[in-house]
Amino acid sequence: MSASVATVHAERRARVMAALPPRAVLLLAGGGEVTRNADVHYRYRAASDMVYLTGFTEPDAVLVLAPGRPAPFTLLVRPRDREREIWNGRRAGVEGARAQFGADAAHPIGDLASKLPELLDGADEVWVQLGADRKFDSRVLTAVADLRARERRGARAPRRFVDPRDLLHEQRLLKTGAELAILRRAAAITSEAHVAAMQSARPGVFEHQLEAEIEYVFRRRGAFGPGYNTIVGAGANATVLHYVDNSAALAAGDLVLVDAGAEVDYYTADVTRTFPCGGRFSPAQRRLYDLVLASQEEAIDGVRAGGTMDAIHDTVVRRLTAGLCELGLLSGDPVKLIEDGAFKRFYMHRTSHWLGMDVHDVGPYVLPGPGGGVMPAPRKLEPGMVLTIEPGLYIQPDDEAAPAEYRGLGVRIEDDVVVTTGAPEVLTAACPKHPAELERLTTP
Ligand SMILES: [Mn+2]
Structure with missing residues (x-):
């Protein structure tokens, strides 16, 4: 050493x-x-x-x-x-x-x-x-x-x-400049690996072959390997949140969800991308994707010192619930739908977690309540904290109450974001996520 x-x-x-x-x-x-x-x-x-x-x-x-x-x-x-x-x-x-x-x-x-x-x-x-x-x-x-x-x-x-x-x-929660430099390297390698997966996505290719492309980039570029088990889910497999079988073949018209991050010098990135197999989103896929992306971009903009993960999550829930109503996946008063947790049928996880040496990194999410109160209070974001922003929507293939065109679709978009004294720094900004770019990269 x-x-x-x-x-x-x-x-x-x-x-x-x-x-x-x-x-x-x-x-x-x-x-x-x-x-x-x-x-x-x-x-x-x-x-x-x-x-x-x-x-x-x-x-x-x-x-x-x-x-x-x-x-x-x-x-x-x-x-x-x-x-x-x-x-x-x-x-x-x-x-x-x-x-x-x-x-x-x-x-x-x-x-x-x-x-x-x-x-x-x-x-x-x-x-x-x-x-x-x-x-x-x-x-x-x-x-x-x-x-x-x-x-x-x-x-x-x-x-x-x-x-x-x-x-x-x-x-560990408050990263130093040297730690952020390592995370930037992990993010760069991870972005390169996701692009390799996008470029390999063709009908007939297996999920594990995308996994292999990703982990090949990780190791070739000097990462320890993945910081957690790589998820490659095509079609309805994208609706299984922790799908790691990675054993199915991609079919034309599938959406492919890839959640993979490289671990470099004991720090890991954590990135999810969802892209079409065969170069084109279907109109329904595109509507769902655009909704998740809009919520994700709004959430990233909320990664500011003084904010909270809870507030960011609420932003996402509001945006997704309104969008789900527009798409006909939910109906009713959005305020009531949020109160009742109706969105959880399609969005059942949280928006963020800490990121660092561990993929679900350490550090308290809540602090003891103010003034000796027993109810814990959500922790305020401070410069140097790193968190993921990862909204998603998952329509189960057997959800007969959902319009048929959405059934079996899963979309998640996840970036790694640093809280700064000003605008958020998106460590994984180099990893493409805009639909036109994804269609260009996945076109055979
Ligand atoms: Mn994550």
């Missing part, structure tokens, strides 16, 4: 430690390899919090931050092991954790059970996200029980458990 990159992580840890009370100890497990079957693992991807705070990306690492101690930054890692490294790859080891990653102290992960009581002895508060990793929880609770049992002999067990998410994730 280069010195400047190491500095970034040191600064992040310093901010966390400055916010921790003096006798607090923060514990973070980076996660381990997950078995796919027998002795085969899924490809490993380290936990985002671990990478964010240390840059350490090997499995089976534990981070300990203890601001009041002689060694405030401790890592427990897999030790060097010549045999294992020949089979499975190099390890930084205990020495590397100190020399390359700047740990004040490092221990083999196998010593976790014996080191934890030592690390927690005398701490008032343990900052650990219980419930995320039951095996790790159990280790922590065992260590605490051990200290309690030894209190008559001078040990002192922690008195409080604190959820560290707000502290850690507040930082």
